[in-house]
Amino acid sequence: xxxxxxxxxxxxxxxxxxxxxxxxxxxxxxxxxxxxxxxxxxxxxxxxxxxxxxxxxxxxxxxxxxxxxxxxxxxxxxxxxxxxxxxxxxxxxxxxxxxxxxxxxxxxxxxxxxxxxxxxxxxxxxxxxxxxxxxxxxxxxxxxxxxxxxxxxxxxxxxxxxxxxxxxxxxxxxxxxxxxxxxxxxxxxxxxxxxxxxxxxxxxxxxxxxxxxxxxxxxxxxxxxxxxxxxxxxxxxxxxxxxxxxxxxxxxxxxxxxxxxxxxxxxxxxxxxxxxxxxxxxxxxxxxxxxxxxxxxxxxxxxxxxxx
Amino acid sequence: xxxxxxxxxxxxxxxxxxxxxxxxxxxxxxxxxxxxxxxxxxxxxxxxxxxxxxxxxxxxxxxxxxxxxxxxxxxxxxxxxxxxxxxxxxxxxxxxxxxxxxxxxxxxxxxxxxxxxxxxxxxxxxxxxxxxxxxxxxxxxxxxxxxxxxxxxxxxxxxxxxxxxxxxxxxxxxxxxxxxxxxxxxxxxxxxxxxxxxxxxxxxxxxxxxxxxxxxxxxxxxxxxxxxxxxxxxxxxxxxxxxxxxxxxxxxxxxxxxxxxxxxxxxxxxxxxxxxxxxxxxxxxxxxxxxxxxxxxxxxxxxxxx
Numbered sequence: 233x234x235x236x237x238x239x240x241x242x243x244x245x246x247x248x249x250x251x252x253x254x255x256x257x258x259x260x261x262x263x264x265x266x267x268x269x270x271x272x273x274x275x276x277x278x279x280x281x282x283x284x285x286x287x288x289x290x291x292x293x294x295x296x297x298x299x300x301x302x303x304x305x306x307x308x309x310x311x312x313x314x315x316x317x318x319x320x321x322x323x324x325x326x327x328x329x330x331x332x333x334x335x336x337x338x339x340x341x342x343x344x345x346x347x348x349x350x351x352x353x354x355x356x357x358x359x360x361x362x363x364x365x366x367x368x369x370x371x372x373x374x375x376x377x378x379x380x381x382x383x384x385x386x387x388x389x390x391x392x393x394x395x396x397x398x399x400x401x402x403x404x405x406x407x408x409x410x411x412x413x414x415x416x417x418x419x420x421x422x423x424x425x426x427x428x429x430x431x432x433x434x435x436x437x438x439x440x441x442x443x444x445x446x447x448x449x450x451x452x453x454x455x456x457x458x459x460x461x462x463x464x465x466x467x468x469x470x471x472x473x474x475x476x477x478x479x480x481x482x483x484x485x486x487x488x489x490x491x492x493x494x495x496x497x498x499x500x501x502x503x504x505x506x507x508x509x510x511x512x513x514x515x516x517x518x519x520x521x522x523x524x525x526x527x528x529x530x531x532x533x534x535x536x537x538x539x540x
Numbered sequence: 541x542x543x544x545x546x547x548x549x550x551x552x553x554x555x556x557x558x559x560x561x562x563x564x565x566x567x568x569x570x571x572x573x574x575x576x577x578x579x580x581x582x583x584x585x586x587x588x589x590x591x592x593x594x595x596x597x598x599x600x601x602x603x604x605x606x607x608x609x610x611x612x613x614x615x616x617x618x619x620x621x622x623x624x625x626x627x628x629x630x631x632x633x634x635x636x637x638x639x640x641x642x643x644x645x646x647x648x649x650x651x652x653x654x655x656x657x658x659x660x661x662x663x664x665x666x667x668x669x670x671x672x673x674x675x676x677x678x679x680x681x682x683x684x685x686x687x688x689x690x691x692x693x694x695x696x697x698x699x700x701x702x703x704x705x706x707x708x709x710x711x712x713x714x715x716x717x718x719x720x721x722x723x724x725x726x727x728x729x730x731x732x733x734x735x736x737x738x739x740x741x742x743x744x745x746x747x748x749x750x751x752x753x754x755x756x757x758x759x760x761x762x763x764x765x766x767x768x769x770x771x772x773x774x775x776x777x778x779x780x781x782x783x784x785x786x787x788x789x790x791x792x793x794x795x796x797x798x799x800x801x802x803x804x805x806x807x808x809x810x811x812x813x814x815x816x817x818x819x820x821x822x823x824x825x826x827x828x829x830x831x832x833x834x835x836x837x838x839x840x841x842x843x844x845x846x
Contacts, residue, residue, distance in 0.1 A: 324566045327563055412727070412836045491751075501758060502761065504825035515776065515819045523779075526787055533792075
């Protein structure tokens, strides 16, 4: 055992203890604690989690937070279970896989007299099962983001029609159109204000009505766009703000927005079509595998027969 | 018996069994706590809708299309039985099931694109009719149903049926067309039915027709990409079929494949070919179209004006 191991362990334990004391506030000077108390009472403190606050300054932390924040991923994916429930279920399932590995070991031991593979592989299987569960959650979240983005982008023309023909406000028109979409992702977000899972409308504590903070629809849409990672919501919010501030006609602004989104889609399709031309060489190249196997197996059988 | 009772392996097995039971119970308990989404339509419904869309794109009825597919599957099965081994029989039957849409794909895509182009032209003609002859949108749509473009005759026929409400007729057109552009045109017309003819002409000229042209461009690009991917698929399918026939033509090789191990190798080869087709499908970019539920739009508008 290395002579440096015990000092390193002591230093590690000290670092963990120091971090715990710092998080508990034991190392904070009393004037700062007093100021925090006063500030919290007057709504002057930022109560968001540390990763979220750091994420504003360091993009790396934000990316990490986006990927590892399970409650956020669950809300984006539209799952109703809690983060704790998801974690317990995924850990239980990965433990089940690990136990299945141990059961295989037991079977091998009782039939063959020795372990079929090292025991550590069972832990690896459990790790893989957990990773698969996490990746499935991420894929579900990304799919829902893309579906909401497509749902709102595809409804801009109809929003323009409704605001012009039926003199409806944009939020009412969006409500009607979201109900009428077959896939239901957009309606799932708007229905019963489901977006409140990630968007917190916290008014200043100095305001008299804490329960119903004043927030315009434009600002809500912008926040939904940022919180759920759906840029078209933020774009619609800023467009509504411009309509309100400058007195522009909603129909022409929404039509122009729809046109811009359509042009973007065409440009994106152009890029993807150019990329796909080169990518199509991949499956043609992969064809060598079944071809080799198809010809190689009977050739190998014939050769082995000739030598025996 | 005593040795078995006190065996460490049995003890280890018992611990594993209890842990598995506890975990299954835990997973069941956490799963049953969440709110389950409402049960959707039957899983067969999207499959049938897809088949119907393919049949409509070819200008056939659903019944004729399903018959052609059944005949193709039976032909594949017979070819497999003639060749012999179980894996080849199953493989040929599968090829028979999927060969028809694969081979007729370019034709149906081209026809669907022509139909969508004609639909946009028809929408433009409706706007022109309202502009020049001072008709209402309702009358112009009935007129379009009476004198449609030839390729749209079957799709537009419900518009001429004046016994139904105009909203019902538009929903029927959408049901028959089964195309994203037709769905959008019908939804927009449904939303525009209550406007004056002058307002509709302005709206159509400024908003709708440019949007449909953009949709059409997108659909054409989509079609071009799908065509490129399909060519890669044809190369893979053609070459593999050719090599399979060549290999099965040699007696020694056929004997090697008639053994159990040979059958397993054939399954692996088929799996690899399926994997290549899956890769081709995933490398093909597709546009996500919004699909409107026109019945829901009608219900919403009626509720609003009730």
